[in-house]
Amino acid sequence: xxxxTFTFKERKEKSSIKDHQTNDANQPSVVEHTTKEEPSTLQxxxxxxxxxxxxxxxxxxxNSYLPKGFSSPIWEQLPRADEYKQxxxxxxxxxxxxxxxxxxxxxxxxxxxxxSSYVCFLFFDQKLFRISIRLFHDGRHHNYDxxxxxxxxxxxxxxxxxxxxxxxxxxxxxxxxxxHFSTDKSHSLIExxxxxxxxxxxxxxxxxxxxxxxxxxxxxxxxx
Numbered sequence: 560x561x562x563x564t565f566t567f568k569e570r571k572e573k574s575s576i577k578d579h580q581t582n583d584a585n586q587p588s589v590v591e592h593t594t595k596e597e598p599s600t601l602q603x604x605x606x607x608x609x610x611x612x613x614x615x616x617x618x619x620x621x622n623s624y625l626p627k628g629f630s631s632p633i634w635e636q637l638p639r640a641d642e643y644k645q646x647x648x649x650x651x652x653x654x655x656x657x658x659x660x661x662x663x664x665x666x667x668x669x670x671x672x673x674x675s676s677y678v679c680f681l682f683f684d685q686k687l688f689r690i691s692i693r694l695f696h697d698g699r700h701h702n703y704d705x706x707x708x709x710x711x712x713x714x715x716x717x718x719x720x721x722x723x724x725x726x727x728x729x730x731x732x733x734x735x736x737x738x739h740f741s742t743d744k745s746h747s748l749i750e751x752x753x754x755x756x757x758x759x760x761x762x763x764x765x766x767x768x769x770x771x772x773x774x775x776x777x778x779x780x781x782x783x
Contacts, residue, residue: 591671591697592656592671592673593669605709605712606713609665612687621682622651634685646683651680653677656672656675667705673695673696678691689752693746696746696747702724703724710749714729725738734753735750
């Protein structure tokens with residue numbers, strides 16, 4: 560992305576977003592959150608629309624787009640991402656259920672998510688290079704197949720059937736954009752990562768090749 564905006568193909572008018580900083584996302588809650596949108600304004604095909612967050616921007620700029628920003632976006636004071644051993648990667652995150660009516664920039668309308676689900680912004684060399692949406696599982700949410708399907712449709716890519724649930728994979732010359740399950744199966748992740756940047760020690764989980772994904776039989780055909 561560089562300094563360009565992360566954008567999907569327009570199908571209908573896009574929805575808006577609110578977000579809020581919190582500090583308890585590591586402990587999934589049994590409380591659930593459901594996105595809502597009036598029937599008269601429902602989109603035929605939903606598109607994620609968090610276009611204000613641009614790869615290459617610094618933490619202060621990204622933080623300025625949040626209605627309630629991270630308390631201290633100064634680089635030296637941001638927490639470090641432990642999965643990156645070779646490079647200094649820092650982050651801040653916001654709870655999805657705090658986004659208010661405009662959560663539909665990240666989650667399709669009328670879909671339920673676990674209360675502890677959140678979005679994480681990760682920075683390398685003080686530049687945004689990864690956006691990670693983390694949807695926690697519970698007794699009701701064993702997977703997020705409907706949400707994954709909606710994301711896949713937005714970029715016209717097949718859904719991949721796995722033993723844990725549905726996934727998708729898309730990449731171009733700038734980004735890798737895909738979903739996967741956490742190692743302990745406690746949550747599903749939707750990742751948007753700028754290519755040619757730092758890679759975590761278990762980077763194969765984040766930069767899986769298109770060949771590997773295309774070798775799996777998709778559960779649905781690509782949608783136009």
